[in-house]
Amino acid sequence: MSKETAFHPRLAALTNEWMDLFGYFAPSVVTGVEEEYRAVRETAGLMDFTMLRKVDLDGPGALELVNSVVGRDVSKLRPGQIAYGPLVDEDGKMVDDCTVLPRGDGRVRFCGANDRDFEIFSSQAEGTGIEVREFTDAMPHLCLQGPRSREILQPLADQDLSNESFPYYTFREDVSIAGVPIFMTRLGYTAELGYELWVDRDRALELWDALLEAGEPQGMKVIGMTALDLFRIEGGFIIGGVEYDPSVSPFECGLGWAVSFDKPDVRGRAGLERDRDGTTLRLTSVV
Incomplete structure (x- = not known):
């Protein structure tokens, strides 16, 4: 049976289209695949990636x-x-x-x-x-991906998120976003500029609300897994159960x-x- 992530209450208010991803409920579509796709390619998209172990x-x-x-x-x-x-x-x-x-x-x-x-x-x-x-459940995490992801995060952050201070394939443990301590990585699954934000479970919804408040006026959209599949295929990223299984x-x-x-x-x-x-x-x- 699929488990709910810490962000499920917010996601459930936005969509009733769900799939199972690695044993967790994940939204397949939130607003519309084309709209979500364009958001990540042109502005930014927010995704729940808590299901990663x-x-x-x-x-x-x-x-x-x-x-x-x-x-x-x-x-x-x-x-x-x-x-x-x-x-x-x-x-x-x-x-x-x-x-x-x-x-x-x-x-x-x-x-x-x-x-x-x-x-x-x-x-x-x-x-x-x-x-x-x-x-996994104690530290849910979100991905903010897209060309304006840094622009959305930087005003909320207490550290410099520039490429010079925070290059690709690095992580930081000294960052707070909107006053919420974050374990932060410069990674993604979309072939766009992006960040992963790991947060203690008891502050997960606080982080979600801060990101929505800051990002939505700039065109950020919450992203479902159908659009994410397009990003990862275009970027050449693999996923277990599709590109490989235990025989590969x-x-x-x-x-x-x-x-x-x-x-x-x-x-x-x-x-x-x-x-x-x-x-x-x-x-x-x-x-």
Whole structure:
């Protein structure tokens, strides 16, 4: 049964068109697909992305443990940087596409879309003293995407959000938006300028209301998943259950570039090497 996110009360007042996305209710359409599409391409759109799974790993050796699980070499990431890549099973087949966010002092934040992520990290951490905590519902998050997203956010922010201060594929933990503390990333799923805003659950609706108040007069729209699918396809972004399932390798879904064979520990190495050399199926785009 689909779960409700912290933003569901606000979304339910705007639409009755829903779908299930990774076990959560997500609006398929809010105002209209064409209107939502044009908003993100021309101004900005606001999306509920709470359903992405969030895991914290805390303790000495946390980054090394994560590096032994994900396909990409994240060992040299500095605090505040983000790396994207695959997480595979022992046979080298896709479990998830994910981001790794090292916070320093033995703390790593992980974001994916599969409950198996937490199970894998928990199993790998047994006996290490590393604490693994899943907190998806405790920290819902919104995406604000579009060419005017920074223009909408900056007057509400207590930190500089310029590209110089906040470049692509980085995150910050020192930002408040309209007085609400935010864990903020410069990421997106639309091929537009954009930000992800993670917020404590008890302040989620406060953040929502502030963003709507600031953004709607500038043309911002709340976006459903049908329009989002158009953005991600145009941008070449993949999603579990569409471009891959547990029978697909990273090389077949466009993530072969993010498999680091030169690191000592590569989960599913034999299967990854087999599929790198033996498969011919490749994800491509048609324009």
